[in-house]
Amino acid sequence: MSSHPRKGHGVAFGRDDGLAIPSDPDPITGLRFTIAVQNGGEARIDFTALRPRRLALAAARALRHLAAPGGPLGARTTVMAYAVAVPKFFAYLGECGEPVDGIGALQARHVDRFEAWLEARGLTRIHLYTLLTKVVGVLRQIAIDSPDEVSPDLRDRLRYVSAKPFQHSRPRDAYSPYVARQLRDAARDDVAAVSRRLQEKPPPDPDPVLRRMQAAVHAIIEERGLVRHSEPAFTSLYHARRRRGWPNDHLADELHGRRYLTRDDVVPFLVLLALETGLEIECCKALTVDCLQNASGGTVEIAYLKRRARGAEHKRLRVRDGGSTMPGGLIRRLIEMTAAARRYHPSESLWVYCGIGTFVAGIRHRQALVDAWTRRHGIIDDAGRPLRLLLSRLRKTHKALWYLKTEGHVARFAVGHTPEVAARHYADVPALRPLHEAAVAEAFREAVASAVMPTVLTPDQEATWRADPAHAPSLPGEHDPAMLLGGKQDVWLASCAGFHASPHGPAGAPCPLPFWGCLECPNAVITARKLPAILSFLDFIEGQRRALHAGDWAVKFGRAHARITSDVLPAFGAAIVTEARRVLAAEPVPIYLPPEARL
Template sequence: MAAGEDPLTGGWGRWENVLWYLDRHGPISRKELMSHRTRRPGMGPQRWDGRHFELHYGVFPSSEDMTALYLLLILTTGLEPESALELSVDCLKNPTRGYVEIEYVKRRRHGREANRMRLRDGGLGTPGGLIRLALRLTRRARAHAWNDSKTALWIYWHSNDVRIGGGVRHFRPRDIAVAFCERHDLRDEDGERLTVHLRRLRKTYKVEFYRITKGQLPLLARGHSKEVAASHYADIPALRPLHEAAVADGLSHALQEVVQLRVIPPQREAGLKQDTSAAAKELDVAPGEAKKLLDGEMDLWLSSCRDFFDSPFAATGQACPVPFWSCLDCSNAVITSRKLPAVLAYLDHLEDQRQAMPAGAFDLAHGRTRERILTQVLPAFPEPVLAEARAIAEATRPLENLPPLLGGIGSRQ
């Protein structure tokens, strides 16, 4: 285009001259272009035949160009399709430090209300960058647009009536999206031709935003009440796995908060043996039971038990029914240095299982137990005590000597 000149003097036989003319005078019809060919020598009939669209699209954006940017803007910002359709050329406000405000009109039952949304601004991957790209693509077209379309963001060359227009009255992205998907052979997860539903674009954005923020409803409710955000955007089948995972995590965290293991380091254990009343208070048992606990008379495999017949996993008076590793999830458990060899041996076994099992299956079966050993049990003991316990575990191999009646690992080897 920069190398072109007025085709009335330089001839219509050069592409750059035609582009020069389109830039300064606007679109021309195929009939008009071909009439110049017949009136002016040097323009063969084969040269421009069929190139009418290509020439215009070299200067002005097409409806598909604008539709692609329109859809991407909604999927990037979560704007309502109606609001995005009505954006104007001056919709960007207050750019500062990588952010910009987008001014839009939101339709409400009581009227039209102006709103602003603060979003990222920069490259083409940002909302501000997408709008600036649309403004650059339509800069030349805007000089030749219909009067009622000059201020609209979405304008393009209408090949049927050879005019530049768009905006709310003429831009129909719903229909154009069909041709766009066909041209680029876009498919859904079932391999069928992709169908674009404008009313679902905002929900698609909200779902992805909800996943990224890990279910933060206050963030999802921007522009809505929490009730509307929850019922319209969060309560959908696609997000059910996220909600179920959140409930499971919440229960797991609650269990970790409730179950605080009584881990007694050696120095504290020695002090409690000298003070039975303090031991009874700290262990929440009778003084006689406290002495038995500290002397090892109430030991199980991974821990001592404050009351084997008052388990949180069974009715009072019944023997504890859960496997031995559940001691680490039990409020009855008391762990002293005597139990460290068994704990370390069991941790080694868990690490072997962790290598052999899928990550998800291991986390479900043993993840919480392993985490509790690493974060609550071992840090309570000094390194010399841990080294001694590790040596005992390697020498005595407690896993192999576990009583079979306890359902331990030794019974399965």
């Protein structure tokens, strides 16, 4: 290119301008090294104990390439997971008894036998598959780095992870509304208590000596941000309190907690934020001080980073804004509470608080802190046992509560996901199974209630109908109640309110159904007078059960049998049915069956 390009003049390139300067993409040659991870942080890897050394060097180089800019490994935790999986493969090679001095000696059988080796050690298929995926991924990268050294047999094996079927993991469950209410109430109480602690001044100590010592310690905190345990002012206060019999277990936290958030305060804020927004817990931890954007109409957008959404990591979620119990107000309060610590420990992270003798940016909580918080509030699970809170389940809990609030309306429930993903990952969870089972049962009840059924009149209802025909039930067709109940419009199993107005045939035409179709017809009116005929037909179809194949009998008489035994006879009661059987025994009712019905 020309050495001095000027405005208005064309740029000229020479033959050598497009030549890339050769560079060594991987200058590290040892087995103890540090990887600067793409998403921040460093991963320290130590493969010095792995043998054979030549293969260990190839695996180390492959891991560095996988974690390089643009590579598939972007998070420190993922890189460290690979660093844990690779030594397991070398442990297998050391036990297999075959001499393997480098990548050229590896064959497909080594990968297959490594899978069997893991399985023999009791690993579940899910855990085994995750380890095997990482080892195969490293071997694939070695095949790319050293294509001439990999045998064709191994190259063919690296086309797939495992020949056995993949076992899907059990979906993470949500906490029940009972547990969620305990968590939300405890977190809100703690957030309010922290706000009061930072805003209110502590009452003056009645002991003038301790009051002067505390003032000296607070002056150091105001000047330097923190007071060390080795400071003379702190040790003097510590020993003075001990001489008076006062507890000193959390003295440093008490002193710094008047100005800053402490590591114990982070847990309730994190729990409440996850429950109110439904953000993934790793996204909550990665929020920054400028995450609130585009406030409008009582809402605000939370800009967050979801690293595992490759290609769409930067996302936004619109939430309610306003009071401190709303997501937007909660984040604003966090920003205010961390401002004092941010003066001494500048950071873009939303979470800046006082740890043990130092300021911390970002959340590096231990499960022990979460367990201590739930234990302090006495939070229990549905079985009454102390709850072991897993923060990763809070997103599912938020989704389950929203699902209950929207009554399962997928269009309203699927926020941030397609309806298919929302239904599969957040609606089909064990915590919502009772709701789904109740909905199915209710649907069946509604279907039965809305099914086409005849009108069944008990003797008391029949007497009421005769006494006041004007208030008789509305039935299709033109009918006279007196004629209907008097037998003028009888068919074999019922009285028919509209033999020429059947819902199963054209208007004006006779009913086309067989006689037992009355049991499924809204025109039919069944009274106690028809019970002997119905019982006679029931005896007939019970006899046919013994003569016909079970499937044929179910197709021909199953619905009629169920209607008689489940709906008609129970409506009359045992006494009336017994009397009808006595009448049937004394005067048998002819069975009006066509010949084909007897086959």
